[in-house]
Amino acid sequence: MKNLILLGLLVSSTVIYAEHHEQHGMDTMHSHEGHIHNEMVNGKTLEVDAQRFDKFMIGIDNNVVAVVSVQGMVCDFCARGIEKTFGKDKRISKIDVDLASGKVLLAFPVADDIDNADITKKILNNGLNTTDIQVVGN
Amino acid sequence: MANSGSLADTIYWHYTPNINYSVGLDYQRDKVSNEYFPSARFTYLINRKNTAQSQRNLYLKAGVGLNDSANHFYALAGDWETRRLFSSFSAKKSSGIGYDMFEQSVKVGIAPYLGDYGDLHTWLMVETKKNDLDNERITYPVLRLFKGGALIEMSYHKKTKWDIHLMYRF
Numbered sequence: 001m002k003n004l005i006l007l008g009l010l011v012s013s014t015v016i017y018a019e020h021h022e023q024h025g026m027d028t029m030h031s032h033e034g035h036i037h038n039e040m041v042n043g044k045t046l047e048v049d050a051q052r053f054d055k056f057m058i059g060i061d062n063n064v065v066a067v068v069s070v071q072g073m074v075c076d077f078c079a080r081g082i083e084k085t086f087g088k089d090k091r092i093s094k095i096d097v098d099l100a101s102g103k104v105l106l107a108f109p110v111a112d113d114i115d116n117a118d119i120t121k122k123i124l125n126n127g128l129n130t131t132d133i134q135v136v137g138n
Numbered sequence: 139m140a141n142s143g144s145l146a147d148t149i150y151w152h153y154t155p156n157i158n159y160s161v162g163l164d165y166q167r168d169k170v171s172n173e174y175f176p177s178a179r180f181t182y183l184i185n186r187k188n189t190a191q192s193q194r195n196l197y198l199k200a201g202v203g204l205n206d207s208a209n210h211f212y213a214l215a216g217d218w219e220t221r222r223l224f225s226s227f228s229a230k231k232s233s234g235i236g237y238d239m240f241e242q243s244v245k246v247g248i249a250p251y252l253g254d255y256g257d258l259h260t261w262l263m264v265e266t267k268k269n270d271l272d273n274e275r276i277t278y279p280v281l282r283l284f285k286g287g288a289l290i291e292m293s294y295h296k297k298t299k300w301d302i303h304l305m306y307r308f
Contacts, residue, residue, distance in 0.1 A: 072188025097255040127157040
């Protein structure tokens with residue numbers, strides 16, 4: 001019984017922490033330092049972890065990057081299919097999966113090769129949902 | 139996928155043509171009788187809900203013995219997880235030669251740290267099970283580790299001893 005109560009307290013405290021963290025994330029979405037905030041042509045704001053983005057861009061300076069916002073990408077093991085699927089696409093030069101922000105970065109040497117419908121379909125085929133695709137560069 | 143427990147060792151291959159279902163072949167060796175029980179399995183995704191922070195799934199599972207169709211099962215299973223928390227349940231009705239069994243299980247887990255993509259991920263879990271054959275609930279700790287496409291899950295209970303589950307995603 002004691003163990004059950006302790007387990008209950010542990011889970012409850014983690015839920016409260018997770019909810020607080022999520023709330024914090026929503027409140028300060030556009031004010032954290034260390035994030036890239038680009039005003040897009042369509043008026044949307046793009047948020048990408050600057051350090052992660054800079055690291056991703058090493059060796060692919062002239063590429064354009066599709067920043068794909070994905071729902072349901074909570075598990076590394078389950079997200080493996082995304083890397084595998086896009087890895088087969090010869091048009092894509094580099095892939096990054098960011099579990100923390102729920103974003104997939106796809107680098108394309110040629111901007112015209114970015115096909116939003118194709119990206120959305122491939123994400124869906126992996127059991128996840130695309131909520132937004134924004135293009136950075138060139 | 140391979141599983142080694144106190145009563146049987148199992149190897150399970152499955153193929154997922156699309157997100158809605160998977161088909162598989164299960165090959166089980168009974169440690170008591172030393173007999174082999176191959177079976178075909180089917181898993182159907184009834185419902186999935188993705189959010190920015192979570193994923194929830196509901197599955198229907200079924201299997202039938204290839205040697206004898208008297209060996210079969212069907213189950214309803216579900217899970218909900220965030221990067222920090224995990225919970226799942228299963229209600230399984232299985233039949234074999236001379237027995238019918240209904241088993242219910244619930245598992246909850248917490249990730250002590252949030253790893254990045256490609257890191258070693260760790261889950262500390264507790265699972266509880268009860269079936270209507272021995273009508274006794276057993277509760278035991280489970281440790282799940284995964285990195286890349288490889289996953290290992292270990293659990294221990296004084297009655298069922300060690301249960302080790304290995305999975306590799308190709």
